Amino acid sequence: MKTLTKTLVNTTGLNEDQQMIRSAVLEILEATLPKEEIRRIDETKEFPHAAYQALAESGFLGIFFEEQYGGAGGSAKDITNLMETLGYHYAGIGQAVMITSIYAGAHVAKFGSEEMKQRIIPGIIDGSIKMSLAMSEPGTGSDVAGLQTKAVRQDGGYVLNGTKVWISGAHVADYIVVIAKTDMNAERHQGLTTFLVDVKSPGVTINPLAMLGRRTTHANEVILENVFVPEGNRIGEEGRSWKNLMKCLATERLGLAAISAGNCYRITEDAVAYAQEREQFGQPISKFQVIQHKLVDMWIMAEQARQATYRVAELLDAGESAIEETSVAKIIATENNFKVSDIGLQVYGGSGYAMEYDMQMYFRDSRVGPIGGGTNEIQRNVLAKRMGL
Known part of the structure; x- marks a missing residue:
């Protein structure tokens, strides 16, 4: 799995600060939200409070907001890097951050009064205010x-x-x-x-x-x-909310795509590791070409999701509206996320269907992607309209 892991943490195209963010976030999450804790809170349906607060205390929730309110004024690429990293560790922590900072917080940041911004945004950044x-x-x-x-x-x-x-x-x-x-x-x-x-x-x-x-x-x-x-x-x-809602969509869809892209890599890594350990017919199943091709397909879909997502970030940072590209990225990343988890479950075989392994959680968690944040049918409607259909 070494070569694939090396590809996942490839920092090509990221500046030094973005590379540091990726490393620091993963270090925080590995300490506050290890696999055993993820499995526990999934079963008990608990919000990942400790990890969320650790991210806040380290300043990472400030990436979404302007410096005058205590934020870091991050670019779309900064946000993509953070959300992909969160999604790679655990989609649930990515969703937890996104709900407050992007889904709800963006409305305050973009359209709230100055008094409201001063009252709410610092609390979002330090973790004392959560929103929906x-x-x-x-x-x-x-x-x-x-x-x-x-x-x-x-x-x-x-x-x-x-x-x-x-x-x-x-x-x-x-x-x-x-x-x-x-x-x-x-x-x-x-x-x-x-x-x-x-x-x-x-x-x-x-x-x-x-x-x-x-x-x-x-x-x-x-x-x-x-x-x-x-x-x-x-x-x-x-x-006047309709126009405001539309102005928030690009970042919402970018965040959803980034979480899904990161999660594709996590699922692929787990499947590769399992295939290298699981033996059948006297050898690891990773030696069978049929399994190798499944794992390669998973990796390809992860790459597709990542490339589509970072393309949107580049366009937004260049001042483009990226209407078509955000819908395309949301479709590709969320649908690939589910496909990757489905293939991963097949690689695991009976173990994938067992609650003792994480693959069943990846499968369950990924299925909401094509539904939430504007269904992928709605995204296709947007694209059809842009095509003049």
């Missing part, structure tokens, strides 16, 4: 424009009523970024407004949901019953 993003509803998953959660103006703020579902990380969040309708008669894509909801507010109920994978950052139902949100917790202009 609530868009999907029981009747509107991919159809965000059709959501029905209402926000009615009241003296000094708004009153929110509605139900959100599949809200990852809400069970550990201090604040939830909620998308609601302030004008129920507005045309599609109009009348949507974003709010920062304190989970301790009266009327907020969070119900954990039992999920197939990504158990440590699992989904939740969020019920809002006459929840008052002060005016100062509105994010951006009233009725």
Whole structure:
């Protein structure tokens, strides 16, 4: 496995700081989130608090935010490098960081008032504030424009009523970024407004949901019953959230692709190591060409995911919108992640289907990729539209 491992940690194209980030992050995670702990929290459905806080205390959550708020002002390539590294160690810690810093935190960073930024962003960076993003509803998953959660103006703020579902990380969040309708008669894509909801507010109920994978950052139902949100917790202009949501998509899809790319390599490494140890017919199964080809295919798909993802980072850093490229990268990386885990499970054979091995977790965790963050069918719709179809 030495040659493949050497390829994985290849730092070609990364500057010295990015190389140091990769090494330091892996060192922190190996100390705070070893394999045994990953397996334990997956079974108990616990959030990876220790690893998350260790990353925060080392300053890595600041990569996503501007220096004036205590951040490091990282580039898209910096973010990709971090998220790929997290995904390589364990997809769940990558998801944990992404939910707060990208999904929800980006709305505050891009569209929040100056007062809100000063109040919230330093807490995200030091790990004292965790957040979640609530868009999907029981009747509107991919159809965000059709959501029905209402926000009615009241003296000094708004009153929110509605139900959100599949809200990852809400069970550990201090604040939830909620998308609601302030004008129920507005045309599609109009009348949507974003709010920062304190989970301790009266009327907020969070119900954990039992999920197939990504158990440590699992989904939740969020019920809002006459929840008052002060005016100062509105994010951006009233009725203008659709355009703001679209502006956050590039980084969201980049993060998802990077986590999946890194995870492809982890799965491939584990499968290679198992194949070299597992003996059948008097020799390691890695000596059989049929197994070798499966492992090579896994490696190829990991490389495809990585190359598509870093291409997006380069374009974003160059000031391009990269609309097509972000959808392509999200599709390639998340679908390859699942394919790699599926092949890996086949390499493991009966052991892959056993809960004692990690391959079944990789398989379960990877399946959400083509569904979450905008389904891959929606990504294909975006591409079809860009093609003029």
